Amino acid sequence: MLLEIKGLRKTFDDGTRALQGVDLSVKLGEFVVILGSSGSGKTTLLRSINGLVNPEAGEVKFFDQVISSTTLPDLRKKTGMVFQDFNLVNNLSSLNNVLTGLLDSSNSLMSMLYLFSREQKMQALKCLEMVGLLDKAYSRVDKLSGGQKQRVGIARAIIKNPTLLLADEPVASLDPMISGSIMTLLKNIGHKIGLTIICNLHQVDLALKYSDRIVGLSGGRIVLDAPTKDLDEEYIRKIYQGHGSGLFFNEDDI
Amino acid sequence: MSSSNLKVFNSLIMAVAPGGDNLEGLDFQQLASYLSDKIGIPVKPKYCKDYNEAMTMLSDGIAQIGWLGAYAYKKLESDNSPVVEFAVGVPKGKNVPFYRSQFIVRSESNIQILEDVRNKRIALGDVYSTSGYEVPRRELLDVGINLQNEGSFKAITNVANHDEAIRSVIQGTADVAPVSSINLELMIANGTINTKDFRIIHQSPNIPGAPLVYLRNLEKNLKEQIKSLVLDAHNHIDVSGYGGHMDRYVDPVESHREYIESYLRPQWTWRTIIGILAFIMIYTLIVIDLEVDISQLLSDSFLYMKDVLGRMLPPDFSNFNHLMLAMLETVEIAMLGTLLAIALSIPIGLLSARNIAPNYPIYLIARTITVFFRAIPEFIMAMILVIAIGFGAMPGVIALGFHTMGFLAKFYAESIEHVNEEPMKAIESMGASKWQIIAFSVVPQVIPSFIGNNLYILDRNIRMATMLGIVGAGGIGYELQSAFRMFEYPRVSAIIIIIFLTIFVIDMLSSYIRSKVL
Ligand SMILES: Nc1ncnc2c1ncn2[C@@H]1O[C@H](COP(=O)(O)OP(=O)(O)OP(=O)(O)O)[C@@H](O)[C@H]1O
Ligand SMILES: [Mg+2]
Numbered sequence: 001m002l003l004e005i006k007g008l009r010k011t012f013d014d015g016t017r018a019l020q021g022v023d024l025s026v027k028l029g030e031f032v033v034i035l036g037s038s039g040s041g042k043t044t045l046l047r048s049i050n051g052l053v054n055p056e057a058g059e060v061k062f063f064d065q066v067i068s069s070t071t072l073p074d075l076r077k078k079t080g081m082v083f084q085d086f087n088l089v090n091n092l093s094s095l096n097n098v099l100t101g102l103l104d105s106s107n108s109l110m111s112m113l114y115l116f117s118r119e120q121k122m123q124a125l126k127c128l129e130m131v132g133l134l135d136k137a138y139s140r141v142d143k144l145s146g147g148q149k150q151r152v153g154i155a156r157a158i159i160k161n162p163t164l165l166l167a168d169e170p171v172a173s174l175d176p177m178i179s180g181s182i183m184t185l186l187k188n189i190g191h192k193i194g195l196t197i198i199c200n201l202h203q204v205d206l207a208l209k210y211s212d213r214i215v216g217l218s219g220g221r222i223v224l225d226a227p228t229k230d231l232d233e234e235y236i237r238k239i240y241q242g243h244g245s246g247l248f249f250n251e252d253d254i
Numbered sequence: 255m256s257s258s259n260l261k262v263f264n265s266l267i268m269a270v271a272p273g274g275d276n277l278e279g280l281d282f283q284q285l286a287s288y289l290s291d292k293i294g295i296p297v298k299p300k301y302c303k304d305y306n307e308a309m310t311m312l313s314d315g316i317a318q319i320g321w322l323g324a325y326a327y328k329k330l331e332s333d334n335s336p337v338v339e340f341a342v343g344v345p346k347g348k349n350v351p352f353y354r355s356q357f358i359v360r361s362e363s364n365i366q367i368l369e370d371v372r373n374k375r376i377a378l379g380d381v382y383s384t385s386g387y388e389v390p391r392r393e394l395l396d397v398g399i400n401l402q403n404e405g406s407f408k409a410i411t412n413v414a415n416h417d418e419a420i421r422s423v424i425q426g427t428a429d430v431a432p433v434s435s436i437n438l439e440l441m442i443a444n445g446t447i448n449t450k451d452f453r454i455i456h457q458s459p460n461i462p463g464a465p466l467v468y469l470r471n472l473e474k475n476l477k478e479q480i481k482s483l484v485l486d487a488h489n490h491i492d493v494s495g496y497g498g499h500m501d502r503y504v505d506p507v508e509s510h511r512e513y514i515e516s517y518l519r520p521q522w523t524w525r526t527i528i529g530i531l532a533f534i535m536i537y538t539l540i541v542i543d544l545e546v547d548i549s550q551l552l553s554d555s556f557l558y559m560k561d562v563l564g565r566m567l568p569p570d571f572s573n574f575n576h577l578m579l580a581m582l583e584t585v586e587i588a589m590l591g592t593l594l595a596i597a598l599s600i601p602i603g604l605l606s607a608r609n610i611a612p613n614y615p616i617y618l619i620a621r622t623i624t625v626f627f628r629a630i631p632e633f634i635m636a637m638i639l640v641i642a643i644g645f646g647a648m649p650g651v652i653a654l655g656f657h658t659m660g661f662l663a664k665f666y667a668e669s670i671e672h673v674n675e676e677p678m679k680a681i682e683s684m685g686a687s688k689w690q691i692i693a694f695s696v697v698p699q700v701i702p703s704f705i706g707n708n709l710y711i712l713d714r715n716i717r718m719a720t721m722l723g724i725v726g727a728g729g730i731g732y733e734l735q736s737a738f739r740m741f742e743y744p745r746v747s748a749i750i751i752i753i754f755l756t757i758f759v760i761d762m763l764s765s766y767i768r769s770k771v772l
Pocket of ligand 2: 168
């Protein structure tokens, strides 16, 4: 097992119980979608994995190692993250944004001067090629379209050859057509470099189309966990009935 | 493992995608007969009429070898590819296996830049063509033209290959066509077209060379044999391929590395480096011109400093209450001056922001006012005011107010000019008036920098107000100056300490306010 989460609980300072006992195991190479409406705890779950959120109970095991403050740096080296709002540095070129993914392994003095080795730059260019943006390597990212920005975000997340990619609603700020192409890209890259992907989504159609497995979250609890091939819209709709709304079943709902 | 591994071929078919329509530009004859000789099975090139035919022949296994465009290969690759690339040709005299897509127009055409292509007649290649369709599609999208939308153009002519596209532009049946640089160079070289007849208005970045491919499920030995024969062929025969004569065929891994390398650029451009060098040089010259001797400065002034400090210490706080009152007066002068500056600079700042000023003359007048008051030091202003209205706090307040108004108005104008205009447009589109737009989209955006700037100016004005006392404009500066005049250095140091502590407290306060409001 690549990742084993047991009994994860998180209550925020204001009393919001975002996670109320979550168990989840992820195999190497899986593309898992965490499906849930707004406020169901997807972000909190994902951020608990790489320690951006500190759960008060439960444990996260990565390669059979319990994640603690001492093992966290190792996990972070092996995970990449893709964000809903891209979180790119706007004034920098796509290439420099991708290179920021290598900062933890760079000579700090040289990188302060934006100097990177030839291999590092080749690696960044290869990642940009993989996401189809080689010709935009030297464009400032604020000049790129939303879909292109997310591609840069993905290139930045994969440059250090992670084992695990965490994607928090990577297509929520994009239109349906571009969303499809970004999801395809994630899936293809996952296949190509043998990446395990955990991706938060609130659109059922995208989850059904691209994932290997769907984990449904509602009110901080897992309400569904099954291989995608065994699932359909009707079934998911039934499960979510009574669990509140906000799930998008197809593009007409949006 | 599968039966195809053991399959014995009577002949090998090589499916060739449509790169051009004359054999000279797309010639696999020699390579095929060389392979036939060496492996003992006839290899027959089959020139396909479109990319789809070539791709289908390969995926159906009718052809075992093929030549595909880079994009067509990628397309096949993403659908669980039946083929693998094994060689990429390097055209003679080029040394690199890449090429570009170039947009050509007739010389007399009025099309100058890519944007002008809209509503013109365009000749387009096969949708699987890399430099005749896919790369141009991306390039056009960058300038907001959607190639897939027929309404973007006056007419679309579909052409079978690059040569036909080039001819259609030269002959005038199309106004513009994206074509492969390889075909274009070839047609120039053999005299089919004249460089005077057309212009290149735009070219794409490098495109990876089009690969030779074979079926993935061919027998391993056969694949290895074909690959090593092709990579070595240039040592034995004149190799040719797409673009006519080839220097050699290289391993796709090598060509891919070179392709990526062609995108390497230095992190710092020459312009930046020259800029930095010029900066260093100018400052070196200044230091030399001012005869700054750093080592002497360090050794001598250390002694002087010791002397001066010896006379100043310990500080003399004997009339502490009096000094504190003077300090308070200074702070009051600064606060009042800052308020005056804020009050004056709000209207003037708005009027000197290009995107808010009602018209150019008003903008210019407002700008002139801000520059004028910034140009006159408050020191001079205060001296004149002391002569005009006499000693006391007022000259200081007015001098500070007007001088820093010049700064604040400039700061405000700059942050107003940098606001995100999109929310402005949104509010405008809903019918809001100019002042409502300012109130609801400009003000909220500039509030943080407004507060930050005001706090900075207050801080600065307190420091300046201590100095203004020297010219008789009230406050602790007057005390400082008289202490100096009387050579009462311990008092001087006491005053400096008071000033320092005051400014320290103000600084803490303002950063507290900043953290709460910003
Ligand atoms: N820092 C925080 N402080 C307090 N409550 C929080 C905090 N972060 C999240 N929450 C609350 O925790 C719950 C789960 O939030 P979370 O962001 O994980 O949901 P989500 O499924 O990612 O939602 P969305 O689809 O809107 O991103 C919500 O009720 C949210 O309001
Ligand atoms: Mg979220």
